[in-house]
Amino acid sequence: MEIPDDYLNKEVKCVGCGSPFEAIEKIEMSLPKEDEPVEYEEDQVVITDIKMPFWSMVTFMVKASIAFIPASIILSIIGAIIFGILSVMLASFSAY
Secondary structure (H helix, E strand, C coil), rough: CCCCHHHHCCCCCCCCCCCCCCCCCCCHHHHCCCCCCCCCCCCCEEEEEEEEHHHHHHHHHHHHHHHHHHHHHHHHHHHHHHHHHHHHHHHHCCCC
């Protein structure tokens, strides 16, 4: 990644108060090398509020409840197949 030289020589200021930073390393130093793995810190996020209009929320809930019907049918079929396989396996063990 190439960074123009004039960009590195600009004075960097704090966004909040506008005072210049005293010690700034070059941006190139902080960029990871191409062969270095990038490490990310794990942050936890807590959602406290969702601002959504009432009728949009109602529409979402109706769509979710309609989508639940085929999903429950598919999961019931999968569960019945697994239950059938397990019951045949266990019945074959009890025959001995």
